[in-house]
Amino acid sequence: MTTPPVDPVVEKLQALIRIPTVSHRDPGRVDTAAFDAFGAELARQFPLLHERLELTRIDTHGLLFHWAGRSAERPVVLMAHLDVVPVEEDAPWQHPPFGAEIHDGAIWGRGTLDDKGQLVAICAAVEALLADDFIPAQDLWLSFGCNEEVSGPAAPLAVEELTRRGVRPWFVMDEGGAIAAEAFPGVAAPIGVVGVTEKGVTSIELRVDGRGGHASTPAKNGPTVRIAKAIARLDAQQMAASIPDPTIELLRRIAPHGSTLLRPLMANAARLRPVLTRALIAAGSEPAAMTRTSFAITTLSGSPALNVIASTATAGVNIRIMVGDTVAGVLEHVRRTVDDDRVQISVVEENEPSPISPYDGDEAFTLLEDTIAEVFPDAIPSPYVMMAATDSRFFTSICSRVYRFAPFRMTKAQRESIHSYDEHLGIDAFVDGVRWYQRLIERIPA
Numbered sequence: 190m191t192t193p194p195v196d197p198v199v200e201k202l203q204a205l206i207r208i209p210t211v212s213h214r215d216p217g218r219v220d221t222a223a224f225d226a227f228g229a230e231l232a233r234q235f236p237l238l239h240e241r242l243e244l245t246r247i248d249t250h251g252l253l254f255h256w257a258g259r260s261a262e263r264p265v266v267l268m269a270h271l272d273v274v275p276v277e278e279d280a281p282w283q284h285p286p287f288g289a290e291i292h293d294g295a296i297w298g299r300g301t302l303d304d305k306g307q308l309v310a311i312c313a314a315v316e317a318l319l320a321d322d323f324i325p326a327q328d329l330w331l332s333f334g335c336n337e338e339v340s341g342p343a344a345p346l347a348v349e350e351l352t353r354r355g356v357r358p359w360f361v362m363d364e365g366g367a368i369a370a371e372a373f374p375g376v377a378a379p380i381g382v383v384g385v386t387e388k389g390v391t392s393i394e395l396r397v398d399g400r401g402g403h404a405s406t407p408a409k410n411g412p413t414v415r416i417a418k419a420i421a422r423l424d425a426q427q428m429a430a431s432i433p434d435p436t437i438e439l440l441r442r443i444a445p446h447g448s449t450l451l452r453p454l455m456a457n458a459a460r461l462r463p464v465l466t467r468a469l470i471a472a473g474s475e476p477a478a479m480t481r482t483s484f485a486i487t488t489l490s491g492s493p494a495l496n497v498i499a500s501t502a503t504a505g506v507n508i509r510i511m512v513g514d515t516v517a518g519v520l521e522h523v524r525r526t527v528d529d530d531r532v533q534i535s536v537v538e539e540n541e542p543s544p545i546s547p548y549d550g551d552e553a554f555t556l557l558e559d560t561i562a563e564v565f566p567d568a569i570p571s572p573y574v575m576m577a578a579t580d581s582r583f584f585t586s587i588c589s590r591v592y593r594f595a596p597f598r599m600t601k602a603q604r605e606s607i608h609s610y611d612e613h614l615g616i617d618a619f620v621d622g623v624r625w626y627q628r629l630i631e632r633i634p635a
Contacts, residue, residue, distance in 0.1 A: 195291065196616070196620060198309070198313045198619075198620065198623055199291075199296065199616055199619065199620070201234040201235075201309055201312075201313065202289070202296060202301070202305065202306060202309045202614075202619065203289035203291075203296060204230055204234060204289075205227060205230055205231065205234070205300075205305050205308075205309060206287065206289035206296065206298040206299070206300050206301060206305055207288070207289050207298075208223055208226050208227045208230060208287075209223050209273070209287050209299075210223050210224050210227050210250075210271055210272050210273055210300075210335075211223070211272070211273055211274070211275050211276075212272040212273070212274065212335075212336050212337070212338040212339045212341070213275070213339065214339045221249070221250075224249065224250040224271075224272075224335060225250070227250070227271055228250060228252070231252075231271075231312070234309075234312075235312045235313075235315075237316050237319040237320060238254065238312055238315050238316050238319065241256075241319055242254040242255060242315075242331075243255040243257075245350060247332075247335075247343050247346050247347050247350060248335060248336070248341070248342055248343040248346050249335060249343075250271070250335035250343075251332075251333060251334050251336075251343035251344075251346065251347060252271075252331070252332075252333040252335075253330065253331070253332050253347050253350060253351075254330065254331040255328065255329075255330055256315065256325060256328065256329040256330075256331070257324075257328055258324060258325040258326055258327045258328045258329060258633075259324055259325070259326055259327070259635065260326060260327050260328070260635060261327070261328045262327065263327045263359035264327055264328035264329070264330060264356055264357075264358050264359060265325075265327055265328070265329050265330070265358060265359055265360060265361075265633055266330045266331075266332055266351075266358045266360075266361040266362070266584065266588070267311050267329065267330070267331050267332070267362055267626070268331075268332045268333070268334070268361065268362065268363035268364070268579075268580060268581055268584075269304050269305075269307040269308035269311055269333055269334075269363070269364060270304045270308070270333060270334040270335065270336075270337035270338070270343075270364070270580060271304075271305065271308055271333055271334070271335055272334070272335050272336055272337060272338050272339075273299045273300040273303065273304075273305070273338065274299070274303075274338050276610075277610070280609070280610035281610055281611075282297075282610045282611055283297070284297040284298075284611075285297075285298070286298055286299040286610075286612070287299060289301075291616070294615055294616055295613040295614060295615045295616060296614050296616060296619065297611070297612070297613040298612065299612055300612070301612050301613055301614035302595070302597070302599065302603060302604075302606070302607050302612050302613075302614055303364065303607045303608065303612070304337070304364045304595075306595070306597060306614045306619055306622065307364050307595050307597075307622070308333055310596070310597075310619065310622040310623045310625075310626050311331060311626050312331075314623050314624075314626035314627040314629075314630060315329075315331070315626075315630070317623075317627060318627060318630060318631070323630075323631070325630055325633055326633045326634060326635040327359065327633050327634075327635070328356075329630065330351065330356065330358070332344070332347045332580075334347070334580045337579070337580045340390070340538060340578070343580070344580035344581075344584070345583045347583075348583050348584055348586060348587055351587060352587055356587070357587055357588065358584070358588040358590075359553060359588075359590065360546075360553040360588065360590035360591070360592060361581055361584045361588045361590065361591045361592065362557070362581075362591075362592045362593070362594060363579045363580060363581035363584075363591070363592075363593050364579055364581075364593060364594075364595050365382075365383070365384035365387070365575045365577075365579060365581075365592070365593020365594050365595065366381070366382030366383050366384050366573060366575065366593060366594045366595065367381075367382065367594070367595045367596075367598070367599040367604070368380075368381050368561075368565050368568050368596065368597060368598040368599065368618075369381075369382055369599055369601075370598065370599065370600050370601065371600060371601040372475075372601070373443060373447075373476070374451070374472050374473075374476070375447045375448035375450070375451045376443050376446050376447050376448075377446065378443075378446045378567060378568065378569055379565070379567060379568045379569070379598065380439075380443060380568065380569045380571055381558075381561040381565055381568040381569060381570040381571065381594075382439070382571055382572075382573040383548075383554070383557055383558075383561075383570065383571070383573065383592050383593065383594040384572075384573060384574065384575030384579075384592060384593030384594065385435050385545055385546045385547075385548050385554075385572040385573070385574075385592060385593075386433075386435060386512055386542060386543045386544065386545045386546065386574055386575065387542065387543045387574070387575035387576075387577070387578060387579060387581075387582060387593060388482075388483075388509040388510055388512070388542055388574065388575065388576055388577075388578070389509070389510035389514075389516065389539075389540045389541045389542040389543070390507070390508070390509060390510070390538065390540045390578040391508045391510060391516055391519060391520075391536065391538065391539045391540060392505065392506065392507050392508065392536075392537040392538045392539075393505075393506050393508065393520075393523065393534055393535065393536055393537060394503055394504070394505055394506075394534075394535045394537055395416060395419050395420070395503065395504045395506065395527070395532050395533070395534060396416075396501065396502070396503045396532070396533040396535065397413075397415045397416050397419075397501070397502050397503075397531055397532055397533070398412065398500065398501050398533075399411050399412040399498075399499070399500055399501070399502075400498075400500065401492075401497065401498050401499060401500030401501075402497075402498045403496070403497070403498065404495070404496040404497060404498055405496075408498075411498055411499065411502075412491070412500065412501060412502035413491045413492070413498075413499050413502040415502070415529060415531055415532060416489070416491075416502040416503070416504050416532070418529070419504070419527045419529060419532045420486045420504050420506070422526050422527055423484050423486070423506065423523065423526055423527065424484065424486065426526045427481060427482075427483075427484070428481055428482045428511075428514065428519070428522055429481065430466050430470060430480040430481035431466060431480065431481070431511075431513065432458070432462050432465055432466050432469070432479070432480055433511070433512045433513060433545075433574055434545070435512075435545060435548070435572040435573055435574050436458075436479050436480075436573065436574055437458045437459050438548065438549070438571065438572050439571045439572060439573050440455040440458040440465065441455065441456065441458055441459075442569055442570075442571045443455060443569055443571065444456035444458075446569060454468070466480050475601075478509070478576050479573075479576075480511070481511050482508060482509065482510050482511045482514045482519060483508070483509045483511075484506055484508055485506065485507045485508075485509075486505070486506055487505045487506065487507045488503070488504065488505035489502075489503070489504050490502065490503045490504075491503075505537070506523075509576060509577075509578075510540075510541065510542050511542065511574075512542045512545065512574060513542075514542070515541060516539045516540075516541055520534070520536070540578070540582065543581075543582045543585050543591065544585055544589070546589065546590045546591050546592060547589070547590060548572040551590070552634075553590045553592075554572070554590070554592070556629070556632055556633070556634070557570070557592060557594065557629070558570040559632070560625060560628050560629045560632055561596070561625075563628060564596065564621055564624055564625045564628060565596075565598070565621070565625075575593045579593055581593060595622070596621070596622040596625035596626065597614060597615075597618045597619065597621070597622045598617075598618040598621070599618070
């Protein structure tokens with residue numbers, strides 16, 4: 190039995206998945222040789238892109254390509270990032286995370302979805318158009334960050350470079366939504382969700398200091414107990430929930446595809462916000478995250494030994510701030526909820542929610558919708574609020590139209606594999622994504 194040939198564009202993605210470009214907050218832990226190898230392999234896989242487009246190096250390994258179009262009046266920026274998160278040693282991957290193996294019609298590996306699949310799809314689309322001597326109607330910029338996963342400086346530096354050149358993009362498009370299956374209870378059709386805003390990302394550390402000592406003589410309310418109480422209160426006392434306008438529009442659009450029970454509720458979402466808010470919270474973690482600021486307790490530390498009482502206990506909290514809330518309001522909620530003067534609260538990073546980009550009848554958003562409808566005719570294009578953070582949040586300072594969308598079909602299980610184990614991208618889905626980018630570039634109006 191012969192193995193069917195692999196599409197050359199798939200082989201390009203495999204080659205780049207195999208290079209472990211892992212980001213770390215500590216620059217000393219970054220394998221710069223891997224990032225060097227990625228840059229060299231990208232140039233080998235996409236020679237026309239590197240020969241015909243102007244390349245500016247950004248930060249350590251970021252890339253900013255400029256493709257001159259017939260006009261520079263309304264430039265477009267397409268974004269992706271080449272770094273990935275680490276792989277946990279004990280995570281039960283079915284296939285090696287950097288093996289880029291093909292199984293069950295999919296490419297398996299860290300970065301297939303976040304975000305090398307998108308980067309390679311962009312490059313493959315551009316390479317194919319260059320081979321046909323195509324010239325885009327508007328200037329096209331490709332901004333590929335190298336430290337997105339640690340909120341590094343590459344994206345802000347790319348914005349600085351574009352500003353220095355006087356570039357004010359017509360629209361920017363980065364990773365984000367997808368052709369999402371099983372995205373909403375009672376809706377069978379996939380939803381082509383395009384992020385028109387994203388939650389703000391703020392991280393804090395809770396810390397309690399104490400005397401410590403021998404575990405045989407514990408005192409009441411030591412550092413670890415106080416930290417445990419603080420995070421239990423935060424987990425129990427959520428901020429007020431509400432549904433922002435992009436989510437109302439999402440519900441309105443999917444209403445005709447919903448179940449008989451939910452259809453009238455979604456169709457009248459604007460009038461029934463309180464009822465729908467409660468319904469989304471009850472529907473599970475993914476829908477619930479669409480309604481409010483979320484608090485995730487991500488790191489904990491205490492004593493280094495089982496028989497030692499901790500002299501310092503800490504907890505890291507990652508907060509995703511909903512549109513309408515603010516960093517200041519969130520920090521006040523934390524202080525009020527923890528309600529313990531012994532618990533020190535320090536801000537590690539802070540970002541407000543991004544402005545909402547236009548979507549209703551807007552020409553740029555309509556271009557994205559129409560391209561989704563052409564390549565994915567069964568999908569329902571819709572705006573939504575992006576839950577995770579992207580490099581594109583830095584581009585809102587130079588562009589009022591910042592969108593977040595990955596043109597790949599993804600199941601719920603695939604979405605759950607991002608930053609987890611068994612990350613994989615269907616081969617057909619990847620090829621469709623390349624075609625989507627090609628049609629998007631071809632459709633950009635003069």
